[in-house]
Amino acid sequence: MAVIDVELAGRSYEVRVARDLLASVADQAGAFLRKQGVPIVADANARRHWGAAVEASLRASGKEPRWYDVAPGESSKSWESLARLTDWLLAEGVERGDHVLALGGGVVGDLTGFACAILKRGCGFVQLPTTLLAQVDSSVGGKTAINTSAGKNLVGAFHQPSLVLADLSALDTLPDREMRAGYAEVLKYGVLGDADFFAWLEENGARVVDRENEALEHAVAESVLAKARIVAEDERETSGARALLNLGHTFGHALEAETGFSDRLLHGEGVALGMVLAARYSARRGDIGIEDAQRVTRAVDAAGLPSEISALGLTCDGRALADHMLHDKKMDSGTLPFILLRSIGAAYLAKDVALDDVALFLDEQLQAH
Ligand SMILES: NC(=O)c1ccc[n+]([C@@H]2O[C@H](COP(=O)([O-])OP(=O)(O)OC[C@H]3O[C@@H](n4cnc5c(N)ncnc54)[C@H](O)[C@@H]3O)[C@@H](O)[C@H]2O)c1
Numbered sequence: 001m002a003v004i005d006v007e008l009a010g011r012s013y014e015v016r017v018a019r020d021l022l023a024s025v026a027d028q029a030g031a032f033l034r035k036q037g038v039p040i041v042a043d044a045n046a047r048r049h050w051g052a053a054v055e056a057s058l059r060a061s062g063k064e065p066r067w068y069d070v071a072p073g074e075s076s077k078s079w080e081s082l083a084r085l086t087d088w089l090l091a092e093g094v095e096r097g098d099h100v101l102a103l104g105g106g107v108v109g110d111l112t113g114f115a116c117a118i119l120k121r122g123c124g125f126v127q128l129p130t131t132l133l134a135q136v137d138s139s140v141g142g143k144t145a146i147n148t149s150a151g152k153n154l155v156g157a158f159h160q161p162s163l164v165l166a167d168l169s170a171l172d173t174l175p176d177r178e179m180r181a182g183y184a185e186v187l188k189y190g191v192l193g194d195a196d197f198f199a200w201l202e203e204n205g206a207r208v209v210d211r212e213n214e215a216l217e218h219a220v221a222e223s224v225l226a227k228a229r230i231v232a233e234d235e236r237e238t239s240g241a242r243a244l245l246n247l248g249h250t251f252g253h254a255l256e257a258e259t260g261f262s263d264r265l266l267h268g269e270g271v272a273l274g275m276v277l278a279a280r281y282s283a284r285r286g287d288i289g290i291e292d293a294q295r296v297t298r299a300v301d302a303a304g305l306p307s308e309i310s311a312l313g314l315t316c317d318g319r320a321l322a323d324h325m326l327h328d329k330k331m332d333s334g335t336l337p338f339i340l341l342r343s344i345g346a347a348y349l350a351k352d353v354a355l356d357d358v359a360l361f362l363d364e365q366l367q368a369h
């Protein structure tokens with residue numbers, strides 16, 4: 001088992017990465033389960049596949065699972081879902097000192113984390129991530145949020161979990177498309193900060209997406225380690241270090257908004273396209289050579305992820321995409337910093353990017369090929 005510490009003053013926690021963690025959840029998370037009833041907020045698909053293992057472990061240790069199902073999909077990160085969930089947690093009598101289990105992908109993790117951030121001004125939660133994306137990214141670092149009609153993750157809180165159990169066996173049942181979407185965030189760690197990891201992924205990415213255990217464990221542990229380091233340095237995204245984790249997201253979130261936060265474009269697919277766009281825009285500015293941008297594109301293509309926005313069938317222009325970016329949380333006094341590349345493995349925050357120029361660049365990209 002790989003164990004990665006997320007070191008935060010007074011709120012440090014472990015991320016455990018191994019197979020079969022859900023089947024021993026009562027032992028793994030026992031220290032946080034102080035009552036007989038255990039509230040579990042579950043993605044309906046994750047529960048269908050893995051609920052029995054969680055249930056058996058809890059019952060064997062004398063606990064009574066109390067299940068709350070969340071409908072799969074991004075639309076569950078909404079005010080309505082949040083209201084229903086908090087009402088349920090209150091009806092269950094969850095107290096500040098209790099812990100809620102979040103079983104599922106980033107949607108359930110972000111929604112449950114936010115509900116726990118505001119329930120009675122804050123109760124505990126344990127992340128049980130069941131998608132690759134949630135294991136390498138969303139379950140770690142304490143960003144929690146819902147979407148609003150204005151855009152992605154616009155209402156939320158920083159609220160750290162007490163423990164993360166990344167059970168690699170859970171990925172056995174994950175659809176291939178979701179596996180590839182999660183891989184985009186893995187690739188992100190290489191592109192933004194670790195050229196050696198990127199090169200390793202160029203060689204071994206197919207083994208990760210194919211769920212070969214050794215490669216998968218290495219990729220998940222390396223990703224979590226990279227994220228844990230950055231979160232420990234800049235928990236609340238104030239110094240600029242954590243903003244680098246947003247590589248590809250300014251473009252990606254705009255594409256997600258334009259496609260209606262739907263199955264048309266998964267978050268990870270938006271990030272993959274966004275990374276390609278960030279690399280191409282960096283090349284256009286002369287920050288990196290075109291060969292580096294092509295290398296990023298090839299790595300995205302090789303994983304079966306989308307790399308051309310012209311293939312999305314969008315009917316909007318570049319200006320409409322740039323307008324979505326006006327809601328980006330990095331917006332500062334009318335300026336939007338962009339995460340661009342100095343090289344593969346060295347992202348930086350560019351504060352001199354004009355959105356008008358980004359709109360023109362996006363027009364070119366929408367028409368390319
Ligand atoms: N908080 C953060 O730091 C952070 C980081 C990255 C992404 N996110 C957010 O995470 C969300 C995306 O998360 P996601 O990609 O995990 O999507 P998701 O939660 O929608 O899950 C993807 C799909 O997989 C299904 N599923 C989950 N586990 C399964 C399993 N083991 N077997 C079979 N099916 C399973 C779900 O039902 C769903 O259909 C987005 O809302 C994104 O904004 C947050």
Ligand SMILES: O=C(O)C(=O)C[C@@H](O)[C@H](O)[C@H](O)COP(=O)(O)O
Nearest residue numbers: 137141143152153242245246249329
């Ligand atoms: O943890 C972070 O910091 C990230 O930026 C991780 C991203 O992968 C994630 O999608 C995050 O939710 C985006 O953050 P946001 O602040 O742009 O909503």
Ligand SMILES: [Zn+2]
Nearest residue numbers: 185249267271
């Ligand atoms: Zn993301």
